[in-house]
Amino acid sequence: MTGYSHRDRCAITGIGATEFSKDSGRSELTLATEAARAALADAGLTVADVDGVVSCDHDLVSYSGIAESLGIPDLTYWGQTGPGGSGPCAMVGQAVAAILSGQATTVLVYRALNGRSGRRFGQGTPDPAARVGGQGGYEEFFAPYGLVTPGQFFALLAQRHMATYGTRHEALAHIAVACREAANRNPAAQMHDRVLTLEECAIARPISLPLRLFDFCLETDGACAVIVTAAERAADSPHPAVLVRAVTQSTGPRVQPGVMYPMLQRPDVTVTPSATAARTLFSRAGLGPSDVDVAQFYDCFTITVLLQLEDFGFCAKGEGGPFAESGALRRGGSLPSNTAGGNMSEGYVHGMNHVLEGVRQLRGTSTSQVEGAEVSLVTSAPPPGTSALLLVKG
């Protein structure tokens, strides 16, 4: 390791969440406040201890909004990153940076959204009466052709992967079912009571082929929060210490501008920035893919998980299909994944729920606990950039 190392120097000492629902009946600010208070109580800390806040660029709740709502006496650091689901692991990374640079001691990281009852994603945002594009977002090369939703974008990646490597839709179904089985064991999951079979995935309503209904994540109202402190302060927490072994963001080469569709101009769309993120993350951690006991992969769509399995080195490029079909992601598999149900079946809190579950696995409190788990991987969405986090037991 050359240069500055953050290895094992910070900890996640508190986690908190609201219930996940289709209609919270309250504002994002109320949800964020509830999750933040829960995380502080979980850490054995109070509002007065908080001096740093990190939020997501898509969040409607600002740093000042949450500070006012909680009654934080003085914030000495606030930061924000994203975009959207690329953010959660990077948000923890920003908290680590704030702490190790002496700008804060106790950082609240949160994500709150009324993703179902409020502003819904994936609905095709352009106004039909207006011209689309300009402003450096390059939408004018995509939206006029009806390419207007993330699902359509990821369908193109899936189709290309299938055409190149012979990947079957059944592989994607295995990912959806692995998430659902975990949700069925998790009473807090939105899909706790709903069983899903491979057959149902295969015949589900087509949305943007080759993707069908159960290849898509949920839409959720809810919030999640975590508390990050220096590692030595984790001893004050009532829970076993969970250390940030390593964190990274990555764009990879030729990231392309904009938020999503321009990534179609990358030389091979089946390779995501997760490939370069993995290299940096494992190098910073002094660990490799075979050291990972349990993983929470960002899952806006099933194909997003499959691409990450390859890019993080759990299998070779092109072999994500057979790897998923082997049952590797399910309980008892070689890489138990999305053990709370993920965005697909627990709730869509933009991947912040993945960070919470990554912590639970090291505390031994997951509803799909991997026995003896010591290294826990959490990822946030590709593209355009991405971020990832390796947690270890203290």
Add this chain to the structure above:
Amino acid sequence: MTSVAFTDIVAHPLLPAEHDRDTAGFFAAARRGELVLRFCTACDQVLHLPRQACFACGGNESEWRPVPGRGHLYAWTVVTHQVHPAFAVPYTVVVVDVDGQPDGTRLVGRLAGEPVLTAGQPMRVRFDRAEDGTVVPNWEPGD
């Protein structure tokens, strides 16, 4: 360019912004029935999506150059669930590798319905002209 065939369409659901400083030349050329891409004047690197500065040589001068309206099919999706009121389903979004350019030089098109497509098949440009004169380069199967 002698005779350019435009495909007149009654209405185009979403028209592109034509006045962005980095991309306007693409749509201005389309109105003339030309397919152009932006290239670095100094080192000939294609700069797509269009922008002025060159990442390859650090140059700051670039220009629009015509390219043959031919390509090969890179990826597609059949959209069957309507999310945007302007686009009736089913339709097929195609992503086309522009012939003769580096990997990743791609343009998007839209075909009605669910045509039978094959990865790598030849595609050709078509200039869809809206009632107000805006032209959107589109792609369809063909040599």
